[in-house]
Amino acid sequence: MIRSIYIDTSVFGGYYDPEFDTDTQKLFDKILKEKIKVFVSETVISELKGAPDNVNGFFKLLPNDIVIQLDNTDEAKTLARKYVEANVISEKYLTDCMHIAYATIYNADILVSWNFKHIVHIERRRGYNGVNIQNGYKTIDIVSPKEILNYE
Numbered sequence: 001m002i003r004s005i006y007i008d009t010s011v012f013g014g015y016y017d018p019e020f021d022t023d024t025q026k027l028f029d030k031i032l033k034e035k036i037k038v039f040v041s042e043t044v045i046s047e048l049k050g051a052p053d054n055v056n057g058f059f060k061l062l063p064n065d066i067v068i069q070l071d072n073t074d075e076a077k078t079l080a081r082k083y084v085e086a087n088v089i090s091e092k093y094l095t096d097c098m099h100i101a102y103a104t105i106y107n108a109d110i111l112v113s114w115n116f117k118h119i120v121h122i123e124r125r126r127g128y129n130g131v132n133i134q135n136g137y138k139t140i141d142i143v144s145p146k147e148i149l150n151y152e
Helices: 009-014 021-034 042-048 053-061 074-085 091-105 122-134
Strands: 004-007 037-040 067-069 110-112 141-143
Touching: 004 091, 009 021, 009 042, 009 053, 042 053, 042 091, 074 091, 074 122, 091 110, 091 122
Parallel strands: 004 037, 004 110, 037 067, 110 141
Antiparallel strands: none
8 A cells, every 4th residue: 555655856847737637637636635744845845846837836836734844965965976986877857866865754655756767777777776776775666657557
């Protein structure tokens, strides 16, 4: 059973994207119905500042008892840097690593993203989880909203 989900910025944007809207809306319906906790980090909040008004408006409408804003920590920054040092992803995409690090250190049950290039990517998932294991953290399931709809 999923009790907590780290959601990256791409999922909030997907709510209004014709390619992703149906599955994203179903995901949020599931979250609201099942009262699943939604973890968001400072990275998400910062990225949402540059998002369209409708995306920001949607995020702000989510109930406060569901959304948990994670504290900014040096531990997350350090873990994100380790992903880069292990060549999982380049320094240019450090913010994507921050999403993985936050989900990991705050023990989210799952991380959800529409970012198939840097996050929901088989080789990168293996890399992130390899670094997690080497550094004493648990592995993290990284999936798209479509995958979580059938997750039981």
